[in-house]
Each structure stands twice: as C-alpha cells, then as structure tokens.
Amino acid sequence: MNNSDNALKVDDLVIRFGGLCAIDNVSMHINKGEFVGLIGPNGAGKTTFFNSITGNIIPTEGTITYRGESLIKKSPDKISHMGISRTFQNIRIFPKMTVLENVCLPIHSKPTYNFFSAMLGLPSVKKEDKRIQEKALDYLHRLGIEEYKDHQAGALAYGLQRRLEIARALAADLSLLLLDEPAAGMNNDECNDLVELLKGIHRDFNLSIMLIEHHIDVVLKLCSRIYVLNLGKLLAEGSPQEIQSNPDVIRAYLGERRKRNE
Amino acid sequence: MTIVIQQLITSVSVGGLYAVLAVGYALIYSVFDFTNFAFGGVMMVAAFSGYFVSNAGFGTVPSMIVAIATGIVVSIAVELLAYRPMRKKNAKRLFLMISAMGVNIFLTNLYLSLFGANLRTLPSGFASNTISIMNVQIGTVDIAAFLTSVAALLILSFFLYRTRPGITVRASAIDVSTAGLMGINVNRVSLIVFVISGITAAIAGMFFGMKYTVYPGMGSMSTKAFIASVIGGLGSLQGAVLGGFLLGILETLVAGYISATYRDLFSFGAMIIILMFMPNGLVGKGDQSKL
Amino acid sequence: MYIASVVVTICSNIIAVIGLALLTGYTGMFSLGHAGFMCIGAYGAVLLNRYLMVPYVFALILGGFAAVIVSLIIGYPTLRNKLRGDYFAICMLGFGTVVRLILNNMNNPITNGALGITNIPKLTSLWSALLFMAVLVYFMWNFVNSQYGKNCVAIQQQEVAAEMMGVSIVRTKLLSLAISAFYCGVAGGLLGFWLQYIAPASFSDTRSNDFLATLVTGGTNSITGPLLAAIFLTTMLEYLRFLVNWRLVVYGLLYILIMRFRPEGIMGYKEFSLKKTIQFFKEFPQNKVKIKEKWTRFRAERKKKTNGRRENCE
Numbered sequence: 001m002n003n004s005d006n007a008l009k010v011d012d013l014v015i016r017f018g019g020l021c022a023i024d025n026v027s028m029h030i031n032k033g034e035f036v037g038l039i040g041p042n043g044a045g046k047t048t049f050f051n052s053i054t055g056n057i058i059p060t061e062g063t064i065t066y067r068g069e070s071l072i073k074k075s076p077d078k079i080s081h082m083g084i085s086r087t088f089q090n091i092r093i094f095p096k097m098t099v100l101e102n103v104c105l106p107i108h109s110k111p112t113y114n115f116f117s118a119m120l121g122l123p124s125v126k127k128e129d130k131r132i133q134e135k136a137l138d139y140l141h142r143l144g145i146e147e148y149k150d151h152q153a154g155a156l157a158y159g160l161q162r163r164l165e166i167a168r169a170l171a172a173d174l175s176l177l178l179l180d181e182p183a184a185g186m187n188n189d190e191c192n193d194l195v196e197l198l199k200g201i202h203r204d205f206n207l208s209i210m211l212i213e214h215h216i217d218v219v220l221k222l223c224s225r226i227y228v229l230n231l232g233k234l235l236a237e238g239s240p241q242e243i244q245s246n247p248d249v250i251r252a253y254l255g256e257r258r259k260r261n262e
Numbered sequence: 263m264t265i266v267i268q269q270l271i272t273s274v275s276v277g278g279l280y281a282v283l284a285v286g287y288a289l290i291y292s293v294f295d296f297t298n299f300a301f302g303g304v305m306m307v308a309a310f311s312g313y314f315v316s317n318a319g320f321g322t323v324p325s326m327i328v329a330i331a332t333g334i335v336v337s338i339a340v341e342l343l344a345y346r347p348m349r350k351k352n353a354k355r356l357f358l359m360i361s362a363m364g365v366n367i368f369l370t371n372l373y374l375s376l377f378g379a380n381l382r383t384l385p386s387g388f389a390s391n392t393i394s395i396m397n398v399q400i401g402t403v404d405i406a407a408f409l410t411s412v413a414a415l416l417i418l419s420f421f422l423y424r425t426r427p428g429i430t431v432r433a434s435a436i437d438v439s440t441a442g443l444m445g446i447n448v449n450r451v452s453l454i455v456f457v458i459s460g461i462t463a464a465i466a467g468m469f470f471g472m473k474y475t476v477y478p479g480m481g482s483m484s485t486k487a488f489i490a491s492v493i494g495g496l497g498s499l500q501g502a503v504l505g506g507f508l509l510g511i512l513e514t515l516v517a518g519y520i521s522a523t524y525r526d527l528f529s530f531g532a533m534i535i536i537l538m539f540m541p542n543g544l545v546g547k548g549d550q551s552k553l
Numbered sequence: 554m555y556i557a558s559v560v561v562t563i564c565s566n567i568i569a570v571i572g573l574a575l576l577t578g579y580t581g582m583f584s585l586g587h588a589g590f591m592c593i594g595a596y597g598a599v600l601l602n603r604y605l606m607v608p609y610v611f612a613l614i615l616g617g618f619a620a621v622i623v624s625l626i627i628g629y630p631t632l633r634n635k636l637r638g639d640y641f642a643i644c645m646l647g648f649g650t651v652v653r654l655i656l657n658n659m660n661n662p663i664t665n666g667a668l669g670i671t672n673i674p675k676l677t678s679l680w681s682a683l684l685f686m687a688v689l690v691y692f693m694w695n696f697v698n699s700q701y702g703k704n705c706v707a708i709q710q711q712e713v714a715a716e717m718m719g720v721s722i723v724r725t726k727l728l729s730l731a732i733s734a735f736y737c738g739v740a741g742g743l744l745g746f747w748l749q750y751i752a753p754a755s756f757s758d759t760r761s762n763d764f765l766a767t768l769v770t771g772g773t774n775s776i777t778g779p780l781l782a783a784i785f786l787t788t789m790l791e792y793l794r795f796l797v798n799w800r801l802v803v804y805g806l807l808y809i810l811i812m813r814f815r816p817e818g819i820m821g822y823k824e825f826s827l828k829k830t831i832q833f834f835k836e837f838p839q840n841k842v843k844i845k846e847k848w849t850r851f852r853a854e855r856k857k858k859t860n861g862r863r864e865n866c867e
Contacts, residue, residue: 291639295637296639297639297642297643299642344813348812348813353812353816354581354816355639356581356582356583356638356709357812357816358812359638359642360583360765360769360808360812361808361809361812361813363583363585363765363808364804364805364806364807364808364809364812365805365808365809366805367762367801367802367804367808368802368804368805368808368809369805370801370805371799371801371802371805372802372805374801375798482650485643485646485647485650488643488646489647492643496637496639496640523654524658526647526650526651526654527654530648530650530651533643533644533647534627534630537631537636537640538630541630541633
C-alpha cells in the first residue's frame with residue numbers, strides 16, 4: 001500500500017471509558033478517493049470511532065493519522081482545517097440561523113478578516129461576506145435546498161435538515177467526509193435519492209468518504225469497501241459481496257436486522 | 263499553641279459546613295449538569311425560619327427542625343416551579359442558569375426588603391458556651407457544627423450507597439437519560455436530590471447563623487460551596503467533600519493568620535489556580551460527553 | 554441639566570449592556586460580574602487622567618484596555634479545555650465581589666479605599682457621551698453581523714458542531730469576553746467623568762443585575778432590543794424611585810418568568826425595524842381579530858390536551 005494513497009490511517013486504536021472498552025484494537029485505513037462503509041449493530045462503537053477521528057475523544061492507545069499527520073490530541077477545529085468534516089447522528093444544525101448562514105459558517109469559521117475591520121464595517125468586509133454567501137449558495141444549489149436559503153434552519157422538515165447538514169459539511173474546505181447515519185429515518189424512496197446524491201458528491205467533489213449507516217442497501221450501493229464493527233472490535237473487512245456472504249457478519253448484524261423488520 | 267489548636271478546630275468546623283454545602287450543590291450538579299444558583303437563597307430562607315422559631319422562644323432543636331423543613335419545602339418548590347418546567351422544554355443551559363439566579367435574587371431581595379439588612383443573631387442554647395479541654399477553649403457551636411456535618415455526610419453516604427433510592431440517585435448522577443431508560447423515575451430522583459440539597463442548605467445555614475449571624479445576604483456563602491466543588495472536582499461528590507474541608511480549613515487559617523478581609527480573595531484565587539493547573543479539580547475525572 | 558444627566562447615564566448603560574449582549578446574548582456565556590469591569594475601567598481612566606495627564610478620550614480607551622487585560626487573566630482558566638459554562642459563571646460571580654473587596658481595602662491616598670475618588674473633572678459632556686455611545690454601538694452592530702458574530706452565535710447554538718466546522722471555541726469566547734470587558738470599562742470611565750465621583754460601592758452586584766435584566770428583557774440575539782430596554786429601564790428607575798429598592802425583587806421574578814415563557818426576550822432574534830413597527834400598527838385592527846382566534850384555538854387545544862392526559866391515566 002503506497003503511503004501517499006492513504007488518506008486516513010488508524011492503527012491499533014483503543015478507547016476505554018473507565019471500565020468499558022468502547023474500541024478494542026481497531027485498525028482501518030481509507031485511501032484517497034475511496035467510499036468506505038462502517039456498519040455494525042447499535043453500540044458497536046461506530047460513532048465513538050468517528051468522534052476519535054474528529055478530535056472529540058482522545059484515544060487511550062493507538063494512532064490516527066491523516067495524510068501522514070497525527071490527529072491525536074488536536075482540537076476539533078484544527079482537525080477541521082486539515083480537511084476533515086462530518087455530519088452528526090443527531091442533527092446538529094444551527095437551529096436559529098438561516099439555512100444560508102448555516103452553510104456559510106464552515107467557510108468563515110476561521111475569519112477571513114481581522115476583527116478591527118469587522119467592527120469598522122469596511123466595504124472590503126461586506127464584499128468578502130458577499131463572496132462567501134455566493135460560495136455557500138453553490139452548495140445549497142448542489143443539495144437542492146437553495147430555495148430555503150432564508151428559512152430558519154430549525155423550522156425545516158427533517159429530510160431537508162439532513163440535507164442541510166450535508167451541505168454544511170461540504171462547505172468546509174474538505175477532502176475527507178465522515179457521514180454519521182445520513183439516512184436515518186428515511187423511507188426507501190428517500191434512501192434512493194440520498195444514494196444518488198452521495199454518489200454525485202463523491203464524484204464531483206473528489207472526496208474520500210466514510211459512511212456509517214444502518215440501511216444496508218445504501219451502504220452496499222455506495223461503498224467499495226466495508227468495515228464491520230461489533231462490540232468495539234473489527235469483525236470483518238471487505239467488498240460488499242464479501243461482507244454480504246460473511247457468516248460472522250450475517251450472524252452478528254444482518255441476522256439481527258431481519259428480526260428488526262427494516 | 264492553644265491558639266493554633268483553636269484555629270484548627272474552628273477551621274475544621276467551617277470545613278465541615280462547607281463540605282455539607284458543597285455536597286448539596288454537587289448532588290444537583292452531577293445529576294442535572296446544572297448549577298443551582300438558588301442554593302444560597304434556600305439556605306438563607308431556611309436560616310431565617312430557624313431564626314423566627316428561635317426568637318419566638320423555642321429551643322435550638324425545634325428551630326433546626328423547622329429550618330430543615332423550610333429548606334426542603336423551598337428547595338422542592340423551586341425545582342417544581344422554576345426548573346422542571348424548563349427542563350421539560352429542553353431549555354438551554356444559559357436560560358436555566360439565568361432562571362436559577364432569578365430565584366436567588368428574588369428570595370434574597372424579598373427578604374431584604376421585607377426584613378431589612380440587620381444582622382440577627384441566632385440564639386442557640388449553647389452558642390456562648392465553651393468547653394475546656396486541656397486548657398483549650400473550644401466553642402460548643404464548633405463542636406456541634408462539626409459533629410452534625412460529619413453525621414450528615416455519613417447518613418448521606420449510607421443513603422447513596424446502601425439504599426435503593428440512593429442507588430437510583432447515583433445512577434442518575436452518572437447518566438440521567440440512561441437511568442430513565444433503565445426504568446428509574448427521574449422525576450422522583452429529582453425530588454430526592456432537591457430534598458437532600460434543601461437539608462444540607464438548612465443545616466449549613468443554621469450553623470452559620472449560630473456561628474456568625476443571620477441576614478438576607480448570607481446566601482452568598484453558597485459561592486463557597488461552588489468554589490469548593492470546583493476545587494474538589496465539579497460533578498464528584500467525594501470531591502465536594504474534600505474541597506469543602508480543604509477550603510474551610512485553609513480559608514479560616516488564612517483569615518486567622520494573614521488577614522480576615524482577604525478571606526474571600528483567597529478562596530477565589532485558590533479556585534483560579536486550581537482551574538489553571540488542574541481543571542478537573544483534585545478528584546474529578548475528565549468530561550467525556552457523549553456526542 | 555437633569556435631563557442631560559439621565560441621557561448620559563442612559564448612554565453609559567447602553568454601552569455596557571451592548572458589551573454584555575455580545576458575551577451573554579450572542580455567545581451564550583453567563584456573567585454577573587461585569588460591574589467589576591466597569592469598576593476597573595472607571596478607576597483606570599480616572600487615575601490615568603489625574604496622575605499621568607492622559608487626555609479624556611485616551612483615558613477612557615486605556616481604562617477599557619485595563620478591563621480587557623483583567624478579563625483575559627481570569628477568563629482564560631475557565632474557558633480553555635472546554636470547561637462547562639458553569640465554571641465561567643461561578644468565576645464571574647466571584648470576580649465582581651473580589652474587585653470591590655480589593656479596592657475597598659486598598660487604603661492609600663490614590664484610590665482611597667472604600668471612600669472612592671472625588672473631585673473628578675467633568676470631562677464627559679452630553680455630546681461626548683452620545684458620540685461614544687453611537688460609535689460603540691455602530692462597531693458592535695458591525696461586529697455582530699460579521700463572520701465573528703456568526704461564529705459566536707454558532708457556539709451558543711451548537712458548540713460541538715461549531716467546533717467541528719472549524720470555529721476555535723477558546724479564541725472566540727476570549728474575544729467576546731475581551732470586547733465585553735472593554736465596553737463595560739469604557740462605560741465606567743464615561744460615567745466616572747460625569748458623576749465626578751467613583752467608589753467601589755457604585756459597581757455592585759445590583760449594577761451587574763441591571764445589565765443582565767436589561768439584556769434578558771431586550772432580547773438574546775439582538776442589538777436594538779437591549780438598547781431599547783436600556784433606555785426604558787434607566788428612565789423607569791429615574792422616575793419611579795420606589796422601584797429602585799424593589800427592583801432586584803422584580804428582576805428576580807423577571808428572570809424566572811422570561812426564561813420560562815419567552816427566553817429570547819422581547820426582541821428575540823430580530824432587530825427593531827421602523828418599517829415593521831409602522832406596518833404592525835397599520836395592520837392592528839385585522840390582527841386583533843387574528844389574535845383572538847389564535848387565543849381561542851390555543852385554549853381549545855389546551856383543553857384537549859388535559860382531557861387527553863386524563864383519559865390516558867384512567
């Protein structure tokens with residue numbers, strides 16, 4: 001494996017909370033431009049895994065590097081500026097800001113002018129803000145929610161909020177996108193729309209993407225490689241076909257899924 | 263030498279009271295992740311009730327009982343009227359804090375306007391008595407305060423670790439939503455927690471009233487409870503006890519040997535220093551919030 | 554002359570409240586200790602002017618900077634490591650008391666301890682007060698509508714997501730704190746050079762509560778809201794003297810009720826707009842009917858809910 005192909009590399013990750021071992025010696029990697037899936041039953045540690053990548057949790061042992069640079073002990077905002085962005089399992093859009101403002105935020109999270117100029121209200125400041133708004137509008141357009149740009153984000157329908165989350169994550173200057181259950185609560189049609197959308201985004205924005213999802217069909221359609229996590233341990237890794245026919249996976253996860261009557 | 267011992271005894275008794283106060287505060291914080299700014303107000307109202315009863319001629323024990331009862335009632339009233347409705351609406355922390363502060367300011371200034379700012383002494387059958395042990399004069403109030411504090415803490419720890427309701431409280435202190443999912447009646451837990459908080463506020467308030475004076479502004483003593491908890495480690499009950507004793511002892515010693523006026527400055531400074539170098543307090547663990 | 558005094562007081566209050574609005578309203582950090590920054594700013598400005606012959610405007614600004622420096626020293630330990638907002642609130646609570654404590658006990662001829670400083674030259678005029686107020690409000694308006702302001706709001710609404718989108722939490726909070734301290738400091742200096750007397754007691758918890766109450770009523774994410782509330786409240790306090798002693802009791806109730814029923818305050822997330830107000834009054838007759846309908850519908854739904862709950866219990 002050529003080092004320059006590796007976007008994200010996780011080695012022997014261990015995360016312990018007091019007596020509980022949430023992640024037990026997990027190693028993964030994502031190559032540049034890959035669309036990788038991460039599945040597993042509830043409580044397997046998937047979101048914890050994401051949180052350790054984005055810097056919200058400091059791992060007990062192990063290494064996480066992105067393009068060769070270690071992510072451990074870096075603050076989430078610095079990690080974001082390295083090109084990693086994410087969506088959240090519970091939607092965390094900014095409810096009282098407009099849709100447009102939500103998407104502008106990642107672009108100016110590191111302000112592009114100093115605060116003196118901001119206070120003076122210089123014309124250059126206004127111009128810069130306009131430029132950012134145009135940029136944000138592009139993302140809104142791409143996600144098909146441009147018409148809602150002045151709506152309060154918290155008042156949007158659930159499906160639109162999910163799309164806003166994705167648009168916002170895209171607006172950060174990113175190369176690695178972590179999606180945490182973007183299809184949660186969606187029916188079959190909405191899932192299909194999402195699959196098309198994500199396919200397009202993956203292609204057009206040249207991203208590496210890691211996807212946590214419970215809707216197996218979404219994962220199978222989008223991902224070229226899938227990791228399966230169970231109880232904090234890596235259960236299996238392989239192509240969609242390999243995973244589908246893996247007996248351990250079927251027992252631990254897909255079997256459970258049939259009982260859940262998806 | 264005797265002075266040193268006297269100072270130590272006073273400081274330990276103050277420490278005990280701070281520890282009791284800190285635990286009352288820390289309990290609510292660990293369950294609800296919320297600083298009950300009204301804590302001082304409750305303490306003051308309870309102390310005043312004790313004062314009125316005492317003034318009417320009843321002894322120390324009845325006034326203590328009335329104070330505790332008042333503490334419980336006011337504490338629960340505040341929870342039911344101000345906090346719980348807001349928690350139900352998932353109000354932001356900032357708003358809960360402002361509301362709590364509102365209760366505190368309301369109570370403090372209501373009493374100030376109604377009863378005036380005079381310092382009132384709480385007659386306590388034994389306040390003016392001192393015992394002589396080995397030539398050292400020890401105030402009986404200090405002894406009573408210390409013994410009561412220790413007793414209260416022991417009873418509380420027995421309750422929390424050996425009884426079923428206590429276990430539900432501890433479970434909620436770890437994670438309220440999980441506790442709720444496990445079948446624990448969170449509303450009942452909240453009542454228990456506020457009752458305990460009211461009791462601690464009343465005990466501390468009464469003894470501070472006996473040691474010093476009762477006045478509407480005495481609720482500001484609760485800031486010491488906050489500081490003690492921060493020093494010990496916010497969210498940890500053991501930390502609150504440790505912080506309370508430590509703060510009380512050090513503070514009294516500083517007041518005795520360095521300067522009485524700078525006592526509050528010392529506490530504040532101690533808190534800042536702990537925050538600089540040990541942000542999770544002496545005992546506290548890191549805050550791994552679930553995302 | 555008397556009206557000028559009220560106006561100057563209003564200007565000073567507006568500046569302080571707008572500063573606090575950035576910290577509490579926009580960034581969501583609770584502080585009841587900002588009178589302490591006002592105190593530092595006032596003492597700083599007055600002393601610089603008296604002993605170092607610093608001219609009026611610079612004295613005010615440097616007084617503000619003194620407040621900024623103090624704010625960063627105390628604020629930093631509580632804001633880094635992403636400690637909960639409670640630490641900051643407790644710290645600010647203690648801070649106001651400690652500032653007064655220190656000044657009360659510094660019995661030297663320069664600061665005069667609890668007696669305060671007298672015979673301060675009247676360097677503030679009605680016009681300079683209005684000018685300072687207008688300029689500072691303008692700056693804050695721009696700031697709040699700029700990228701910085703949006704970052705602050707993002708922190709208040711979803712701190713976790715804001716950080717993940719690249720906002721540096723510590724830096725943004727420190728900046729908010731510093732600016733709010735500056736504004737309070739300048740407000741203090743302004744008032745000091747008008748009243749010609751400052752003492753630690755003038756910067757009490759009551760004053761901090763004046764600011765918070767104004768902010769809470771005026772609105773959390775608004776500049777005009779607190780501004781109007783400041784004007785209203787100051788005038789009320791001037792003309793209804795009895796209110797002055799009971800005002801803290803009223804504030805307490807105000808906090809509880811507003812937080813419970815309308816936490817965004819009167820203005821909420823909007824700004825005052827002359828157009829909209831005129832429109833509101835024009836449409837009032839039709840709106841009266843609409844409001845009545847809404848109320849009856851609301852009552853009916855409430856009845857349904859309680860009946861429903863009763864049925865569920867049986």
